[in-house]
Amino acid sequence: MGEIQVKDLILNAIKNKKVNVLKELFETVPTIDIAEAMDDIEDVSLLIYPFRVISSEYTGELFAELSSESQEKIINAFSDKDLIKLLEESYADDIVDSLQELPANVVSRVLRVAPGDLRKDINQLLNYKENTAGSIMTTEFLEMKNTVTVKDAISFIREKGKDAETVYTIFVRDAKRNFVGTVNLDDLIFAKDDETLEDIMDRDFVSCHVNDDQEDVANMFKRYDLTAMAVLNKEDKIVGIITIDDVVDIIVEEANEDVAALSHVAPLEDSYLDTPAWRMALKCIPWIIVLIILGTFTTMALDKIEKTQVFSIIPVLICFVPTLMDTGGNTGGQTIAMMIRGLGTKEFTPKDFWKILGKEALTALIVSSAIAVFGFVWFTIEQYTGIVTNDKAEFLAHFNDTIPTIWNGLVWKDATYFAQHTFTVSGIVAITLFCGSFLSKCVAVMLPLGVAACKKDPAIIAQPILTTIVDVVSLCVYLGIAVGAQFLFSGLFS
């Protein structure tokens, strides 16, 4: 059954108010697929129809999966009684996620009608800072005392479990309300009825605090293969839990943020297809402007080189400027990307600085040597085949005729001036390539680790600064070597 067909089936069942077909669809089609189909419904009376006829088992989740436009329409169409029923079927964290997208008048209506306990939970969750453990946790979880027996625990789950976000992990506290362990549902199943939770609980749990960064929480889930984790307040009491389904979204979100930062875009809040062009443009423009401003340093460096007239004397050197800058940027970019993902996924921390610097310096040496050797050969081929033109007459006018014979001994006996000039140019470019990429890789290690050590986000700050440093330094090296070569051949020995 294709995606389109299912969508049509759902919309038809709703439009024609076929209760039984709709019920069967809710049984057999995942709720998010139904929600996506329903987002296309304009007529609010049709939109709320499933909420009237479908089992409450599905409506809480259905509401959470709808777009904020549909949610707003539904809340406005619902009576207070309907709304209370809907809120009771939803999890506090899902409600908070919805509220964050809805207009203020809708939010205040929801908070007004929400039952006291739920309102307290919602308000608490709304107050945690974005991207903290508190902001993604839910307050509906199963907490039991360590002295409870397995039998009582199972009865308690049967009674209260439906309201909890997960019944697979039970959080165990002692008489002082301190969190002392976790019991998995399967441990209960395997245990004897009269054992206490204390006897069977896992004590090798990990937990986080409400203000911990969500990325750190996600890394803990990954490292410890968790499905749920307790969130503690300052007094080390459990105030909520985070479950794996929320963590999966965070992992994807954090990866998208790293990719966005490395590509100089501000991260999107909504999905790509839901973001209008003007908002997308606003995400793109600021960084491009920052990069143009930073590029001024490159322009200045090139202006200084141009003034030395080295480009007038050996004009072919201009042709290699983009290659030099691109290669410097690319080699550094490789390193910076590995640093940013490594820091993001906690594979290493700024504490490993010296270890990483040593490894990258060695890598940089190998990479730079390899591409300089390749570059020398390749740039020679480019000149030899006429892909780029080097003007022999111009060269000869500036360089001392007798000096390039130093190449003779090194290369071949009957070296022509053409070859001499070619090798000089290739040499200048290759040496610059070596210096540029070596330096670029080294700076690309130090920048993100340095930025991360200062507790700033390395993805956002490091990359643009890198490009500028590398461009400017590459150009200075290029100028230095070109002027040096010019001096060597035309000045020193004449």
Next chain:
Amino acid sequence: MGEIQVKDLILNAIKNKKVNVLKELFETVPTIDIAEAMDDIEDVSLLIYPFRVISSEYTGELFAELSSESQEKIINAFSDKDLIKLLEESYADDIVDSLQELPANVVSRVLRVAPGDLRKDINQLLNYKENTAGSIMTTEFLEMKNTVTVKDAISFIREKGKDAETVYTIFVRDAKRNFVGTVNLDDLIFAKDDETLEDIMDRDFVSCHVNDDQEDVANMFKRYDLTAMAVLNKEDKIVGIITIDDVVDIIVEEANEDVAALSHVAPLEDSYLDTPAWRMALKCIPWIIVLIILGTFTTMALDKIEKTQVFSIIPVLICFVPTLMDTGGNTGGQTIAMMIRGLGTKEFTPKDFWKILGKEALTALIVSSAIAVFGFVWFTIEQYTGIVTNDKAEFLAHFNDTIPTIWNGLVWKDATYFAQHTFTVSGIVAITLFCGSFLSKCVAVMLPLGVAACKKDPAIIAQPILTTIVDVVSLCVYLGIAVGAQFLFSGLFS
């Protein structure tokens, strides 16, 4: 308790063979932390010590978390009997993950001693292609017939559940062995003893096939908030399951691959810190060389421009070449990154081509206009403040003195030649900036979607080609406009 302290505690307990301390540590410290500490142990008799004294509940997981070096040492030190015991405590998918890193003689010994059933499972898993659902699934899961009662199901879980990777999802089949639904453990807990699985099972499950791409599987887990999913063979029978903990690793791995491809590095197989410098260099060098070769087209274009002598006539234009190329690359890079993550996370597919192209074209128009306007102002400031020098004398020598008065009416009455020259240069650069970034963004949409439509990986192919196309086209535009402007001012009206 800091990380370092725990490590020392573990190593001390092992070295001094303090059984009770070690047992307490295994109870209270997550196994992966213990495994990481043990990886530092050189002495194999110490390394195998915990396997002798610690409850079998921990040893399977402990072994799976150790480095392949430690695993190899342990297998070599173990008798066949020890090895069988260890294999029995491990999950088939963990064993396969270990075997893929171990030398052939160790692998064949493991396969030789493994009990028949396990050997069959291992062989089956080893045969699935990398990155498919088959390669990440495990064969230990709970499958029951739809006619089984809740009571019998719970007894069955109590009996056989310990061997399964998860008991939270039970996979239900009908009399023909077809997969018909899933039952979650909590559904069993909440159900009445005499209900059958058929009565309580979820029929809105999703599943995948053994040859499906692991990235698609991960996206399904994310979309449907799953914790386990059935893997079917060609006859739609369940052959294994995938659990959320493996999926989390895949999501991170796929994100790392996208970042690596966008940054022109081949993805690392091991963690960053475990990859030696020479191997890292091999991951970096090929792409840099490819990019240098592709950069030849840029060099050629620049060579052609240089031959037109436009740089000799208005030398300041050289200074803006890096800004033009960087900006083109950066604006296109923004779009390509969004395309690659969007395709990777299945936010959209190549089928949405026209929708996305329309949106990006509009975005490109806004972005390019904004940066062209900003650029015009900024480049004028750069020239006005002397950040870059434009040589009035040279300009005047080439341009007709009377023509620039066309600026007078447009800008200000007493416009100097300096201002005229400045605006001309800023205008040329700004128009090129507009054309370059507009084109770059449009190409950056089409390339990845086109590559993806051909079932190739857009992350690897699209980015380098983009940079080359944009660089060359930007330069041609630059040349065209510069020559046009030169013609306009010096030729047309003279």
